[in-house]
Amino acid sequence: MSTQAIIETVDLKKIYGMGDATVAALDGVSIQIQAGEFVSIIGPSGSGKSTLMHILGCLSRPTSGQYILDRQDISNLDNKQLAAIRNKKIGFVFQAYNLLSRTTAIRNVMLPLMYDRMDSQTQADKEKLAREMLEKVGLGDRMNHMPQELSGGQQQRVAIARALVNNPVMIIGDEPTGNLDSRSGAEILKLFDEIHEQGATIVIVTHDPQIAVYAKRTIALHDGRVESITHNGHRRKQ
Amino acid sequence: MKLSEVIKISWEAIAKNKIRSLLTMLGIIIGVAAVIIMISISAGTEATINDQITSLGTNLIFITPNFGRGGRESFTSNNRGGLVFNDAYAIAQQVPGVSGVTVEQGSTQTVKANGVTLTGISILGTTTDFPTVRSLAVANGTYFDQNAVNLKQKVVILGSSLAEQLFGTADPVGQYVYIGNTQLAVIGVMAPKGAVGGVDYDARAYLPITVVFQKFTPSEFARFRGNEVRLIYVKVDDKAKLNDVILQIQLLLYKRHNVTSSNPDFSITTQDDIITTQESTTAAFRNLLAWVAGVSLIVGGIGIMNIMLVSVTERTREIGIRQSVGATAEDIRIQFLMEALLLSIFGGLIGLVVGLGGSVLFGSLSGMRTVIVPSSVLLAFGSAAVVGVFFGYYPADRAAQLDPIEALRYE
Ligand SMILES: Nc1ncnc2c1ncn2[C@@H]1O[C@H](COP(=O)(O)OP(=O)(O)OP(=O)(O)O)[C@@H](O)[C@H]1O
């Protein structure tokens, strides 16, 4: 069994606006990402990185083209089905952390479990799982802190714990280190790498040059198209 | 998401913003309290009227004469168009199920006693059964007996306020009064009853009917016609038999008056008829109050809608976050609907307490009677919940329709 594509896009387009004033944020993107890969996406501002991440993260739909996630064609799913995919298969980490304010770290981490339609776990199970995730990101002693009481790096760790809690098939990060100083940024990248080591598939957009240390492949976008795909030879493992 | 979790989240959102939540609920609080207070006032008024009417005897039938278009003079000498004393006698003798019959005939006279002259005093000729049938009591002295009726004794029982106007604090019993030119002995004073339906029961004088026939019948014509009465009261011993008794009286009087059911010369009303008439006047008042209260509930609902719209806007980012981890439109809608529902239920509860307290307080401050109607409490509370869901729906739907990306981008 060779590696299987967890993500496959075919000629993905995203057109904003209408009539003459249209912007092709994505203009025919066809990529494949294998299970267990660590991929970074780079490109100048406005090249369509966020747009691509939102589609890959099922937060929006392509105007045309195909998107196959985990062998399921999701180009034509309705909003409700997309919500279920976001809940089960995707962990999204944003630049702005996007934690619920005035809600403790542990309850933020539990949030995806609350929207689990199967609802197979008890409240105690959910809490236990969330606690494990927070310990994994090194915040075992900050469970009941509010986001306002945490540093930027710590908040992003909570967000990563939240992204992991549903055991998704893929973690997506859109400039997760963008709001952090270089030291905390490095820590976060290291955390992503640890998660990757444990088998997770990771796709992150970043301008951080250190990413090359971790990511096996780098996809460069320009004007909504894939400009180049670089294999980073000096991956430490595999 | 589990319902308990939805309730918890909504409750937390409400608790985080106490002042705003309270302001949101204000309209509902006022609306619910208004419904309860207003209905308790009108129910109190109705109960008071009801009590007053039944305090003048229960299970009563009232028979009054009908007069033709030309007035009583249009009738010929065969006694048509009037009730006579003997009708009452016949009813008492021949209709089963009757526990008391009395009559009333009267006029307005000048009364003099103790150096005091009062004009326009209502003089009432009745029989010995009158206090029993009409639930009136003699406070001092006695009512006249059958002997007095038969012998046309010149005796009088004074209403309490009439006695006081004539004799002050002195005991009137044993004294004499002049009614018109006739001297009568005061043998009793009635217990106070107050005014009911515009009639002051305490400002009247009660005489044997035979004395009224002899001395005080209103017109020459009436005197010529003899023992005419303006009202016959029939007390029924069992309310269940009321309709039977009415039928019997009708048949008896048709025969006695030689009239048909299509053209009767008398009317029969019951206490229930009178209560119904009274209630129809208070019903208009009550409906008006209900509208006022209903409008304030709607205003309250609009308040909820307003604040919920603000809340949805303020929490756009929160909505985006929830959507990004898998909340569906349905999840978001339920969350905000629940918040509106909780606000209105909570507002309803506060309104309920304010309404109940307000009813009691209003009753004791104004001296008006208030009766808390359980169904009004349910109604007020139920409509608060309905208002919450109704007016909460639009903001909740707006929240549900948000696009995740735009919501996350919202500053
Ligand atoms: N909602 C929108 N409506 C119209 N145009 C949009 C919208 N979102 C993005 N765009 C356009 O699509 C293009 C790609 O935007 P995108 O956010 O994907 O860029 P990016 O690569 O993430 O840039 P950055 O590095 O600055 O975050 C840009 O030209 C942008 O103006």
Ligand SMILES: [Mg+2]
């Ligand atoms: Mg971007």
